[in-house]
Amino acid sequence: MAVTGAASGLGRALVERLATRDDLAGLFGIDTVGGRVDGVLWRLVDVRDAQLPSRLAGCTTIVHLATSYDVTLPAASRRALNVPGTAMVLKAARQIGARVVLCTSSEVYGARADNPIPLADAAPLRETGDTDTLASDHEEVERLASRARADGVDVTVLRPATMVGLSPAYDGQVLRQLSSPRLLAIRGVEPLWQLCHVDDLISALELVITRPLRGSMAVASPGSIPQSVVEEVTGRRRMEVSASVAFSTAERLRRAGVTDSSPRELDHLLGPLVMACDGLTAAGWHARWSNEDAIRQHVAARAADSRVPAYTAAGATVALLGTAALVRQARRRRRR
Numbered sequence: 406m407a408v409t410g411a412a413s414g415l416g417r418a419l420v421e422r423l424a425t426r427d428d429l430a431g432l433f434g435i436d437t438v439g440g441r442v443d444g445v446l447w448r449l450v451d452v453r454d455a456q457l458p459s460r461l462a463g464c465t466t467i468v469h470l471a472t473s474y475d476v477t478l479p480a481a482s483r484r485a486l487n488v489p490g491t492a493m494v495l496k497a498a499r500q501i502g503a504r505v506v507l508c509t510s511s512e513v514y515g516a517r518a519d520n521p522i523p524l525a526d527a528a529p530l531r532e533t534g535d536t537d538t539l540a541s542d543h544e545e546v547e548r549l550a551s552r553a554r555a556d557g558v559d560v561t562v563l564r565p566a567t568m569v570g571l572s573p574a575y576d577g578q579v580l581r582q583l584s585s586p587r588l589l590a591i592r593g594v595e596p597l598w599q600l601c602h603v604d605d606l607i608s609a610l611e612l613v614i615t616r617p618l619r620g621s622m623a624v625a626s627p628g629s630i631p632q633s634v635v636e637e638v639t640g641r642r643r644m645e646v647s648a649s650v651a652f653s654t655a656e657r658l659r660r661a662g663v664t665d666s667s668p669r670e671l672d673h674l675l676g677p678l679v680m681a682c683d684g685l686t687a688a689g690w691h692a693r694w695s696n697e698d699a700i701r702q703h704v705a706a707r708a709a710d711s712r713v714p715a716y717t718a719a720g721a722t723v724a725l726l727g728t729a730a731l732v733r734q735a736r737r738r739r740r741r
Contacts, residue, residue: 406614407464407503409452409494410471411445412436414571415508415603419468420445422607428615433464436471452490458497466614468506469494472546475574476581480537487542488549495553495560504559506613507550508606509543510577511566511599511623516678522597522629523681526564526622535669539577547621561613563606566625566680569699570603573707578670580703587644588636591651591674597629599679602694602702612690622684626696629679634697639704648675 406423410416411434420434424444432445439447450460452471461467471490473483491507498505514524515531530547533540550560567577579598582588590596601624609624636643646654655668682692694702 406431406466406468407433407435407448407461408468408470409435409490410469411442411447412438412440414470414574415568415606416468416470417442418571418603418607419470419610422611423614426615431463433461435460453486453493455493457493458500461497461501461503464501464503466504466506466617467494467498468610468614470508472508472542473574474510474539474568474577476539476576476578483539484536484542484545488545491546491549495549495558499553499556499558504561504617505550505553506561506563506610507546508563508565508610509546510540511564511601511625511678511680512540513543513547513564514623514678514680516672516676518676520677520679522677523679524623524677525681526620526684533667533669533672535667538667538669540669550621559619561617561619562621563609563613564621564623564680565601565606565609566599566623566678567601568603568606569600569694569703570706575603576707579673583639583641583704583707586641588632588639588641589651589671589674590632590643590645591648592645594675596632596674597677597679598632598635598696598700599625599629600694600696600699600703601625602692602699605692605694608693609685609690612685612688616688618684618688620684623680623682624685624692625680625682626692626694626699627682628696629677630696630700635700638697638700 406429408416408420411420420442423432424442434440434445434447437451439449448460450457472487495505513530514528532544535541550562554560567579568575606624651671652668655671
């Protein structure tokens with residue numbers, strides 16, 4: 406078995422778990438640098454390198470985690486890893502006859518007002534229509550997986566909800582808006598939050614690797630929590646605006662260069678994206694972390710981090726609208 410991106414992040418967490426098993430014939434860590442994990446043999450290569458098939462020789466299963474979830478990176482540089490790297494892994498798997506396990510995200514289903522709650526694994530995917538988001542990277546990875554299956558490659562895809570319990574590089578747009586003094590909400594809509602703790606994602610990966618399970622499956626804590634609970638847990642208040650104001654403001658901020666975030670990242674405010682995780686549940690998997698426990702752990706973990714996160718579309722919108730409100734209040738006071 407081989408795990409790409411094994412030296413850090415999600416890949417490191419997985420090889421540390423797999424290295425404790427005694428039923429694997431061999432475990433290879435694939436990365437550009439080596440790591441120190443007992444029981445792991447390291448093969449150093451960039452997943453985009455044409456030499457990847459030879460470095461994977463002898464592997465029957467490849468878990469591809471050498472991808473970036475960092476929404477603060479320039480979209481082009483992040484995509485230059487996520488898409489070509491996945492394409493090369495799938496090509497290598499076809500050449501050596503290996504099975505592949507990929508991770509994208511539940512965002513490929515799209516947050517829409519007409520989504521049922523919860524959403525089944527087999528629900529159709531909906532494109533964002535924007536090439537600058539992490540979700541658009543995952544949409545392209547899903548297309549690559551579909552084409553590889555048509556070519557005879559055995560591909561399993563896990564689609565985690567917003568991940569919790571890893572480094573800030575894995576914090577999605579939903580979590581990064583917690584850096585703002587207020588949380589954005591669309592008037593008349595209560596946003597629903599669903600998270601995926603890394604412990605639960607690792608257990609799901611371990612299950613699909615060792616069973617193995619096939620197809621595409623969502624991974625998340627059961628159910629969801631309303632944003633009002635998130636506000637209570639985090640001590641944040643909300644700023645409610647109309648959908649037109651929120652999206653037009655986010656678009657103006659991107660055009661002005663204040664943020665690289667796409668207005669499409671506000672879609673989660675308009676409609677629910679709550680996964681049933683029916684595929685994994687049918688196989689006997691159950692999440693150990695609740696959404697509320699996961700958000701509490703996240704808040705505690707980030708409290709000691711003094712770094713200033715980059716503005717999200719929601720955060721930048723809150724900052725601008727909040728400043729505008731303060732200016733209006735000051736003008737009214739002067740008139741009195």
